[in-house]
Amino acid sequence: MIVTVTLNPAIDEEYLVPEFRPGGWFRASKVQRTPGGKGINVSLVLKQLGLETAAMGFLAGFSGEYIRDVLRKAQITTNFLHVRGETRTNVYIVDEVGKVETGLAEPGPYISEDEIARFISNYERILKRTSLVVLGGSLPPGIPQDFYCELIRIARQRDIPTFIDAAGAPLLAALDEGPTYAKVDQRFMGSYEGVTLNSLDNLIEAVTRVHALGVEWVIASYRTYGNVFFTPEGIFLAEFDRKGIVSMFGSGESLVAGLILSGKEGMDTKERILFGMAAALENALHVEKGVRNRVAVEKLIPRISFEKLS
Amino acid sequence: MQICEVMDRDLTALSPDTTLSEAIEVLTRHRVSGIPVVDPSGRVLGFVSEKDIVKAALPGYFDYLQDPSFIPDYGQFQKRLKKIGQDPISKVMAKDVVSFSEEDSDFYVAITLIRNHLKRAPVVRDGILVGVVNRADLLERIMMEEEPPSFA
Numbered sequence: 001m002i003v004t005v006t007l008n009p010a011i012d013e014e015y016l017v018p019e020f021r022p023g024g025w026f027r028a029s030k031v032q033r034t035p036g037g038k039g040i041n042v043s044l045v046l047k048q049l050g051l052e053t054a055a056m057g058f059l060a061g062f063s064g065e066y067i068r069d070v071l072r073k074a075q076i077t078t079n080f081l082h083v084r085g086e087t088r089t090n091v092y093i094v095d096e097v098g099k100v101e102t103g104l105a106e107p108g109p110y111i112s113e114d115e116i117a118r119f120i121s122n123y124e125r126i127l128k129r130t131s132l133v134v135l136g137g138s139l140p141p142g143i144p145q146d147f148y149c150e151l152i153r154i155a156r157q158r159d160i161p162t163f164i165d166a167a168g169a170p171l172l173a174a175l176d177e178g179p180t181y182a183k184v185d186q187r188f189m190g191s192y193e194g195v196t197l198n199s200l201d202n203l204i205e206a207v208t209r210v211h212a213l214g215v216e217w218v219i220a221s222y223r224t225y226g227n228v229f230f231t232p233e234g235i236f237l238a239e240f241d242r243k244g245i246v247s248m249f250g251s252g253e254s255l256v257a258g259l260i261l262s263g264k265e266g267m268d269t270k271e272r273i274l275f276g277m278a279a280a281l282e283n284a285l286h287v288e289k290g291v292r293n294r295v296a297v298e299k300l301i302p303r304i305s306f307e308k309l310s
Numbered sequence: 311m312q313i314c315e316v317m318d319r320d321l322t323a324l325s326p327d328t329t330l331s332e333a334i335e336v337l338t339r340h341r342v343s344g345i346p347v348v349d350p351s352g353r354v355l356g357f358v359s360e361k362d363i364v365k366a367a368l369p370g371y372f373d374y375l376q377d378p379s380f381i382p383d384y385g386q387f388q389k390r391l392k393k394i395g396q397d398p399i400s401k402v403m404a405k406d407v408v409s410f411s412e413e414d415s416d417f418y419v420a421i422t423l424i425r426n427h428l429k430r431a432p433v434v435r436d437g438i439l440v441g442v443v444n445r446a447d448l449l450e451r452i453m454m455e456e457e458p459p460s461f462a
Contacts, residue, residue, distance in 0.1 A: 068320075072320070
């Protein structure tokens with residue numbers, strides 16, 4: 001089984017506003033409320049692609065109950081620890097005309113040491129039947145910045161591969177522990193070890209350094225619709241054009257889910273990248289987060305440009 | 311219909327050495343009436359419900375009372391509950407657990423729950439916890455389902 005860890009889940013509220021600008025008062029033409037947090041998103045997309053996962057982390061209050069309820073109805077296995085406080089709500093405003101997204105995130109509930117210890121014991125229990133761990137997103141208050149390190153270490157002791165999709169200090173700390181896969185999002189991380197993540201050359205330098213830490217696959221976003229993949233087979237660039245794109249919201253997690261599913265099915269590196277990118281593109285073609293189904297994803301593979309960089 | 315279609319795939323569980331006070335906290339936070347007790351690999355060892363905890367904290371003479379209204383207040387109950395608060399749940403949990411497998415039919419599960427006066431029971435695969443079945447969820451499902459064809 002694949003386990004996704006979301007330590008700081010959220011309700012994602014996405015508002016579509018025809019022309020949004022700060023300081024004004026607007027009516028949304030459409031509102032979308034979904035459970036969120038990177039790990040949960042990956043679980044939901046993998047379910048849409050037909051793969052079972054178990055989602056774990058911390059939930060709190062009414063928002064936490066809502067998330068659990070949606071996951072339950074989607075028949076996703078859950079093992080969340082319910083804590084005091086309230087799970088956060090993240091607000092995204094999509095400007096339909098300017099095609100600009102604005103986001104606002106809350107910090108999340110405080111997690112005590114006792115609760116961390118309880119989480120670890122749940123994590124160790126579930127690892128007994130786990131084939132891959134996906135760690136995603138920010139850390140709620142109370143969780144130490146190097147917590148992902150510990151989770152990667154515990155998984156590695158049991159020979160279980162890990163996939164981390166995070167940003168900032170928690171990601172930097174986790175990289176030292178050598179996860180199997182790491183996704184570095186340029187939007188949330190401007191630079192890595194002094195290398196600005198803007199030009200292609202700089203990105204290649206950064207992913208090469210990350211790879212040297214023992215990370216087999218490094219995925220770094222490049223421009224708006226592309227990613228650089230450092231894989232055991234070489235460095236590749238894959239991109240898609242902006243035709244028909246409505247919202248990139250959740251596309252990163254669809255990419256992660258696509259890479260996981262294709263890896264599980266034994267596809268080769270190129271096929272995995274194409275499938276993952278097609279999942280990301282499919283996610284971007286509608287306001288709804290996630291992908292419609294596998295067939296819809298496969299249809300988009302011809303739209304992905306693929307280039308070997310070295 | 312198989313029970314895997316109705317069950318709650320939640321793996322919330324306690325270890326046998328969890329204290330009663332922690333178990334009470336988990337029961338209230340998760341808003342459930344009972345939780346499976348498992349070993350480190352997820353194998354179901356028992357089931358602890360609020361009923362088991364209440365029973366453990368009631369004074370020994372309670373069973374001899376014809377009517378609970380003979381008890382003037384819950385002072386004694388509270389005293390006992392606090393006293394046993396640090397005890398492990400293995401002391402009070404039901405060890406003879408009624409559990410189901412994912413392939414069990416909803417009808418079989420419903421009958422078994424009624425027969426054993428249970429609200430919740432674990433669903434296992436090779437002894438390992440994979441979910442929980444609730445009486446209320448079953449009721450909802452039966453209510454929503456189309457009526458079976460009548461042969462009358």
